[in-house]
Amino acid sequence: MLSTRLLTTSFGVESFAVYAVVVSILASLPFADLGLGAGVVNATSDFHGGRIDRGALQTVLRTTVSALSIVSCVLIACAAGLFASGSWPSLLAIPSMGMGDSFAASFSLACVAASIPLGLGTRIYQGLQRTQTATALTFVGVGVQVATLGVVFLFHLPAWTYAIGPALALLLTNAFTMILALRAIGIATGQIFVPSRTIDLGQYGFSKSAIPYLITLLGVTLTLQMQRIFLSHASTPDEVASFSFAAQFSVAITSVVTLSSINLWPKFRDLQSAGALSQSTILRFVRMYTVVGVAFGAISATAAYCLAAFVTNGSVVVSLVTAATSGLSIFAWSVTRPAVMFLNSPSGFWLQAAWALPCAVTAVILTLTLGATMGAAGAFLASSIAVFTFTFAPLTIHSLRQIRRPR
Incomplete structure (x- = not known):
């Protein structure tokens, strides 16, 4: 809301429209996890209900993180390619987009990409029936956005920099949530972010729930x-x-x-x-x-x-x-x-x-x-x-x- 006020009064309604479309890229996060988040929710729920043990849950998480890390790398490469080729104005149907706007769009997509494996923290809390905890942690992102907005406003930075805050907030919130979620289920962070030698997720795999x-x-x-x-x-x-x-x-x-x-x-x-x-x-x-x-x-x-x-x-x-x-x-x-x-x-x-x-x-x-x-x-x-x-x-x-x- 504060960004809306500052953008419309300082740069005009068209700059706000560009900002809104660029920030909408962040909405692509939910389906970028290949649907594997559903398997994590079910696996965590089964662990919480005593139907599987911690070792089985750890295997599901490690395998899922490994698969999603590959997706992250591909999307980051796409973000760089779209910026280098100048394709964002055509893709978003905004011919007036400048270089800064295109950079903000690529930065947003890169933050979405990096957030994909980290977003599993929210899925873990969902499986634990502790969604309220994940909701409360979103205030981390609010703090990041306010801080970023303050810097942009005080230093009179251009309109495209307003889109940096939401993207950065998404990334940091997911990272923080993932760390706390792993602690909640008693699994060390280092045990998850290790390449898996298999992509077999059993009953929580691609054909069962992910696809x-x-x-x-x-x-x-x-x-x-x-x-x-x-x-x-x-x-x-x-x-x-x-x-x-x-x-x-x-x-x-x-x-x-x-x-x-x-x-x-x-x-x-x-x-x-x-x-x-x-x-x-x-x-x-x-x-x-x-x-x-x-x-x-x-x-x-x-x-x-x-x-x-x-x-x-x-x-x-x-x-x-x-x-x-x-x-x-x-x-x-x-x-x-x-x-x-x-x-x-x-x-x-x-x-x-x-x-x-x-x-x-x-x-x-x-x-x-x-x-x-x-x-x-x-x-x-x-x-x-x-x-x-x-x-x-x-x-x-x-x-x-x-x-x-x-x-």
């Missing part, structure tokens, strides 16, 4: 987190800025809803293993997250609509329709949480992957079409329609049917 989870995360990223880039192709910088301002609230609240629901993953897994999970349990959580979605959606929409003029000094306008549809997107995402957290078995992951593809395709097509006519509101509406149609309805129905019959 379908990767497809699902890619679908979610295209549906919800990359819309600024799609909107920049379909609409104007003013609409991108409007969307980005409203998204500061909707994305933050969606993250809170997601983190609060992740504890349901190991909880449902334990209840299912004990034969104690019923349809009424799922429906109870659906009702709860319906209320959460309505309440948080209303708060987000109100904040975006009322604060835009004040924070940006009138540079960015968030219409009532844009604010309302941003709240609708939170509601749509919230009601999916119980079913998504229940479907954590290999077959459940594949089912989510199957529905994630039409969800993503629909969201992208609708963002490009509705974004061209409705601007920012069209992008929010596109994701809401896609999530309701291809995630909430089919996954909730399947979850209730699956609980009714033996697994």
Whole structure:
């Protein structure tokens, strides 16, 4: 929010739009772990529940870190190549991007790359049913961003330097979280960051969970987190800025809803293993997250609509329709949480992957079409329609049917 104020008042709305699109690169982190994070959550949950020992968990972690380190190196090379070739302006559909903006984009992608294996710390906490700890550790990133922003502002650095803070915050937060998560499960850091001689993850491997989870995360990223880039192709910088301002609230609240629901993953897994999970349990959580979605959606929409003029000094306008549809997107995402957290078995992951593809395709097509006519509101509406149609309805129905019959 502070970055928004400084950028819009000092550099104008177009600089803020460029900043917002560059920072959206950080949203690529969730699917960059090849879906192996799902296996780590399940392995940690099984360790926490006494179904596997510490040695087995350590093997899963070491193998996963080795595989993801290779991905990190490839992405860092891609970041360097995109900067050297000057490809960022075409890729992000922002012809006005300068050399500094391109450097910020490559730096952001490099930080995402380096954060991939370190991001497993959050997955470990999820498996331990301690998501609140991982959430609290995000304040490390807030501190880094504030410190970086202070340096940029005091020394009157150019607009592109504002994007350095979020990228650096992501990297340092994941590193700190990983160190503490390993301590929580009693495994030394040096035992994990050692090259593994095998890529066999057994029941937590690629075909069991990683591939379908990767497809699902890619679908979610295209549906919800990359819309600024799609909107920049379909609409104007003013609409991108409007969307980005409203998204500061909707994305933050969606993250809170997601983190609060992740504890349901190991909880449902334990209840299912004990034969104690019923349809009424799922429906109870659906009702709860319906209320959460309505309440948080209303708060987000109100904040975006009322604060835009004040924070940006009138540079960015968030219409009532844009604010309302941003709240609708939170509601749509919230009601999916119980079913998504229940479907954590290999077959459940594949089912989510199957529905994630039409969800993503629909969201992208609708963002490009509705974004061209409705601007920012069209992008929010596109994701809401896609999530309701291809995630909430089919996954909730399947979850209730699956609980009714033996697994």
